[in-house]
Amino acid sequence: DIVMTQAPLSVSVTPGESASISCRSSKSLLHSNGITYVYWYLQKPGKSPQLLIYRMSNLASGVPDRFSGSGSETDFTLKISRVEAEDVGIYYCGQLLENPLTFGSGTKLEIK
């Protein structure tokens, strides 16, 4: 199984500042078709997860452009610029390259 390792476990950010969350996969997520199958999700308190970034760097519909994704074949970063109060929740990376689909353990973002 592909293991997704996230860091840090939690992050506390002042509104208006930036935050970065890292995710590392135990295997390359780069498919032969050139697509890197890493995704980012946010689960706000008491809500279902929502898609933020798909295929490593593509912003999902309706997601503010303060969110961005980048990375290589095994190391990925979600960056949140100008953090707002509404960004609180748990962020998960996930790989959709192969079954079993797996997720990181989550990074909790709090506002200072």
Add this chain to the structure above:
Amino acid sequence: EVQLVESGGGLVQPGRSLKLSCAASGFTFSNYDMAWVRQAPTKGLEWVASISTGGGNTYYRDSVKGRFTISRDNAKSTLYLQMDSLRSEDTATYYCARRGFAYWGQGTLVTVSS
């Protein structure tokens, strides 16, 4: 607007069965692979099973193979998860999700306890 609405959760004794449903609307259901993802209380996300557009291909995590069955009725735009021989470790909120997990339902809680 894409909507996924799960139902069928509840309290069930170990060893018993439960069938979850997910009613889809707002998109052409038959065009998309679908999946079930669960989340144990205070825990992270765990993929459970996926099914192809026509239902001919299904995939399961090892811990539910032989106990859970994912299926779909494209005419009714509904996804199902038949859960047999339930165990306490199956206790979780179960979400249905569209391919890529771009859309999620609100979840239905399954509690396995005597």
